[in-house]
Amino acid sequence: MTRININDAKNKITAIFMNVGVCKEEAAIIADMLVEADQRGVNSHGILCTARYVRLIREGKMRPNMAVNVIRDNGTVAVWDGNRSSGQILGYRAMEDAMKKAKQHGIGCVCVKGANHFGALAYYAQMAQKAGMIGYAMGTGDSTMAPFGGCEKVIGNNPVAVAAPAHNEVSPVLDMAMTVVANGKLTNMRRQGIETIPEGWGLDREGMPTTSMKDYYTVPPMAGYKGWGMAVMVDILAGVLFGGGTGDRAKDVSEGPSLMMVAFDIASFNDPDKYYTDIDARIAELKGSKLAKNSKGIFMPGEMEDKKYKASVASGTVEVLPENLKMVNDVAEEMGLEGIKEV
Numbered sequence: 001m002t003r004i005n006i007n008d009a010k011n012k013i014t015a016i017f018m019n020v021g022v023c024k025e026e027a028a029i030i031a032d033m034l035v036e037a038d039q040r041g042v043n044s045h046g047i048l049c050t051a052r053y054v055r056l057i058r059e060g061k062m063r064p065n066m067a068v069n070v071i072r073d074n075g076t077v078a079v080w081d082g083n084r085s086s087g088q089i090l091g092y093r094a095m096e097d098a099m100k101k102a103k104q105h106g107i108g109c110v111c112v113k114g115a116n117h118f119g120a121l122a123y124y125a126q127m128a129q130k131a132g133m134i135g136y137a138m139g140t141g142d143s144t145m146a147p148f149g150g151c152e153k154v155i156g157n158n159p160v161a162v163a164a165p166a167h168n169e170v171s172p173v174l175d176m177a178m179t180v181v182a183n184g185k186l187t188n189m190r191r192q193g194i195e196t197i198p199e200g201w202g203l204d205r206e207g208m209p210t211t212s213m214k215d216y217y218t219v220p221p222m223a224g225y226k227g228w229g230m231a232v233m234v235d236i237l238a239g240v241l242f243g244g245g246t247g248d249r250a251k252d253v254s255e256g257p258s259l260m261m262v263a264f265d266i267a268s269f270n271d272p273d274k275y276y277t278d279i280d281a282r283i284a285e286l287k288g289s290k291l292a293k294n295s296k297g298i299f300m301p302g303e304m305e306d307k308k309y310k311a312s313v314a315s316g317t318v319e320v321l322p323e324n325l326k327m328v329n330d331v332a333e334e335m336g337l338e339g340i341k342e343v
Contacts, residue, residue, distance in 0.1 A: 002319070002322045002342050003317045003318070003320075003343050004317060004318060004320060004342055005316060005317055005340075005341070005343050006312065006313075006318050007316070008340055009047065009318065009320075010028070012328070012339065012340045013031035013035070013047065013328065013340075014028045015027075015332075017030055017031065017053070020054055020058060021057065021064035022057070022086075023064075026065055026086065029089060029092055030053070030086060030088050030089065033092070033120070033123050034049055034088075035318060038318050038319070038324075039309045040120070040305040041304070041308045042122075042305070043185075043188060044182050044184025044185045044188055045120040047320055047328050048188070048321070048324040048327065049119060050328045051327045053086070053116075054331055056117075061084065061252050062252075063083060063084055063085040063086070065085070065089075066082070066086065066090060068080045068081065068085065068112075069081040075104070076108060077110075078109070078111070079110075079111045079112075079242045079243075080111065080112045081112075081114045082113065082114040082116075082256070083114055084116055087115040087116035087117045087139075087256070087259070088119050090112045090115045090116070090118070091115075091118045091119075091261065092123075092124065092127070094110040094124075094259060095110070095124045095125075095127045095128060095263065096127070097110045097261075098261045098262055098263040099127070099133060102133055102263035102264060102265040102268075106269070107262065107263070107268070108262065108265075109260065109262045109263075110260075111238070111242040111244070111258070111259065112244070112258060112260075113242060113255070113258040114245070114256055115139075115256050116252070117252070117257070120175060121160070121175050122161045122175035122305075124261055125137045125163035125173065126163045126173060128163065128263040129163035129164060129171055133263045135262070135263055136264070137162075137259070138158070138234050138237065138238045139158070139234075139238050140158055140234065140235055140238050140239040140244060140245060140246045140250050140259075141157055141257050142257070143155060143248050144179065144218065145218055145221055148221055148225040151203065151205060151218075155231050155246070156250055157177035157178050157179040158178045158235060159175065159176060159177045160174070160175075160176060160178075160230075160234060161175040162174045165276075165279075166280055166283060167277075167279075169279070170300055170302075170306050171306075172300045173301055174301040178227045178230045178234065179222060180201055180221070181198075188323075188324075192321075192323060195212070195213050196211050196212065196213065197210075197211055200220070202216040202219060203216075203219070204216065204217050237260060238259060244257070245257055283300060317343055325340060328340060
């Protein structure tokens with residue numbers, strides 16, 4: 001790993017996106033989201049994505065600035081056509097709108113079809129969390145996973161994220177794909193020249209387990225048939241329900257992925273003070289339960305990522321993979337811009 005300055009990285013990535021026609025506000029939001037993913041240790045969705053997004057904009061597969069058509073809106077639920085705008089900006093604006101709706105109606109839900117790669121879903125769920133709400137986000141993806149019992153890639157890893165605010169305890173954040181591991185992690189490993197992958201992470205073209213990067217074809221669903229079932233339901237809720245892209249239709253060259261952003265206003269369900277007392281007590285109860293032999297502790301969902309993020313903020317720096325930094329700086333150099341410096 002190599003270390004870079006957070007502000008320098010955000011400023012340089014903002015400049016890269018502005019170079020391909022993205023307005024300053026949207027470019028800064030994308031840069032913030034990419035750098036934060038690395039701050040949380042999610043290198044598969046961090047600055048690595050910069051080059052991909054630049055390529056998609058140049059190829060006309062991603063609009064440089066958000067252009068949305070509101071198809072439906074009944075006050076609580078809205079459906080947008082994102083017209084292949086940035087998935088990260090669409091997700092950001094959709095959660096903003098979902099939060100406004102939740103303030104009025106208790107729950108707000110904004111669905112977006114015709115999106116683009118949307119990065120780490122935790123960011124959107126945490127937008128609601130930081131505003132004192134519970135955030136829920138899910139999205140479809142292009143075909144990266146075979147069904148349980150099959151060997152053909154026909155469904156995305158279809159991630160889900162949920163974030164709930166706590167007061168004295170670490171606020172839980174769940175962000176997971178329906179595959180055993182995010183496909184981006186294996187992509188990173190391949191880029192690093194790693195030839196052997198962990199057992200259980202890959203299947204070959206016949207649907208048989210493999211630890212060979214050369215033979216790797218697809219990632220199996222997490223927990224077998226359970227992960228497969230969850231992926232199907234995300235396909236339905238975050239895609240089929242409102243006409244969003246699923247499977248191959250969610251590819252960059254087709255309709256693009258789709259998103260569902262939901263915000264829950266806690267005050268509409270409970271007295272906020274009681275909620276915070278209860279969630280802190282429940283987290284403390286769970287973390288204080290008896291440890292397994294040789295256990296290093298009980299961690300809440302997102303707790304380890306939260307520690308990495310806070311340490312990154314405290315130091316003003318973030319660790320990134322050297323090859324990912326090189327990809328960003330290669331784009332900057334090609335544009336005649338200054339690259340991100342190591343510290």
